[in-house]
Amino acid sequence: MLDSLKSFVHSFYVLLFESDRFKVRLSISCDLDFLIYECPGLWASDAELKELTDMLLEVAKAGQDGKEMPEYGCLLGDREDLKTRVISIAIDKNEKRAVGFSAQSYVDIVSGNFKERLLHLGLIFVDPSYQGKSVSYLLAMFPNILISIKSGFRDCWVSNVTQVPAVYGLVASNYFYTYPGTSRKFEQGFYHRYLATQLYKNHKSVFGVGEEAEWNSEMQIIENSYTGGADHLKKSFAAAPKHRNPVVNEICEEHLDYERGDDFVQIGKLSPSTFIQLFKSKKSRQTRLQMSINILIFSLAAMILPVLRWFIPNQQVSLDESCDLPLVI
Template sequence: MIAALRGDFLRLRFRPDRTHIVEIIERPALWLDRQALDELISACRGVVAACLAGRQLDYGLFARDEAAWGRSVITLVRRVSDGKPIAFNAMPLLPVTRGGQASNVLHLGLVMVDPDERGGGLSWILYGLTCFALFVRGGLRPLWISSVTQVPAVVGMVAEMFDDVYPGQAGTVASFAHRHLAHQIMAGERDAFGVGDDAGFDPDAQLITNAYTGGSDNLKKSFAVAAKHRDARYNHFCATSLDYERGDDLLQIGRLDIGTARRFLARSVPRSAMPQLAAQGSMIGVQAVIAPLLQWLDAERPLGRLRPAR
């Protein structure tokens, strides 16, 4: 069990159950050595090949320049029995400006699960766990998230897991923050989710039209094939809002805060994984919050501009 901050980067490894090993690595290209990075890339490509019948993707994480590996948080799941990679999630940190200051939106990104392993209860790991870890590492400050998808199951999952989600969450209307973040993401970060410059965008509905021309072509689905949500409202919403033949996507913007984290722990995390998760969260919190606070309270320790040394 490992939870560590390498400089400003998070690395977490633990076993949530008897059959899986999970590793979360933040911006691996910025600090992993070349051999370790190549092994991580190969593991993720193996999952893609299993999902796409041997085909590969050529956008975002798998673009030739490998730039996405320096700005993404990777969650990789392996089988304990043989170490085989069976699922991963790549969450790019998209640079934005909020309130005149530089910030990041955590994009939920690309999720791939080996077809033989689907239905194995990995969704809480591939979505919520990484967000929760980054939320704790950020000192429990609200974290804005984004998601681009045409899959009803994902639309519903985002709407139910996070707060202040637009579109797709009942009762939530688009605020200035939603509009502002969506505009910045579409203006400068399309390559992160494989949407070409020729794709259209409806800012009122936050709807991307003809979205599958920028490298994500192999991910385009029909409504019949796309995974459905258990709540029929989300299926109906996607069926009536999206043109699947044209290839539309929704750009959802939401927020992770204390309420989101509480619901994640109460509803999504299996009880058997709670002790491990509590230990990991405590270690991250000590490193990211408590240790800096104790250092600041030490009057004998110089802290540059924050406090002059005696």
């Protein structure tokens, strides 16, 4: 109990004086903890970044099942890349090892006087022994909830690049105003098309797409996508994990050329409805209670912190580097 209190005080202190990032530990079940790092390239030591990258590589190696490893993004351990990343890692408490991760990233879309920040949902890897247990869902949703709370529950545009029906369906079902989505009658808005096109033209390296690829703006599909470091992630339709909704699987099979290596680029919004979707998922009563406590504390912090910052002058604060107490609830 005392350790949990110390952890909360330290995390609250970091949020107060270093609001550009967070590092927290969420405990929602007897089996799993979730470590969440915002922009670790800005603040982590070389040793911390190496430890983080080693955990990511451990999970990716298990997820690739003997195939070659992808050679881009967070898996390279590059500090510059990790300056914009939001990394979430699922830790098996009993085995004390990483069993899944998501690597989201902030992407600034700038064109003339137009500027919009996207949250790109990025890679999700889950150890085969943990697949089908909602781990990928929690890895995607927990950092999104923290980001939403931190921003005062303002809507945020998100992007996702995938050929995997299970991931496509997860994004379409849990984010607001998503295109392409779960309906065969797609409805593309101006922002969908514009943001997806700018993301493809100027930020292909974020998701490992090479110059050989071609862009279908109407369907938001990258044709011949797997040529820029993500080559070893390419899957056949038969091998790609399926979604529980057969319509989602049919949409992917109908519109994507898996032999060529196509990807959808989905654009949607992170909004407070994310919370509703999270609690609609099939979780135990104990898990929902612990999730509620985590969300309540962060919500209270989000309301209190702006008031405290108003009375505290902007200053550089030196934290004890040995004080590593992530939030545990």
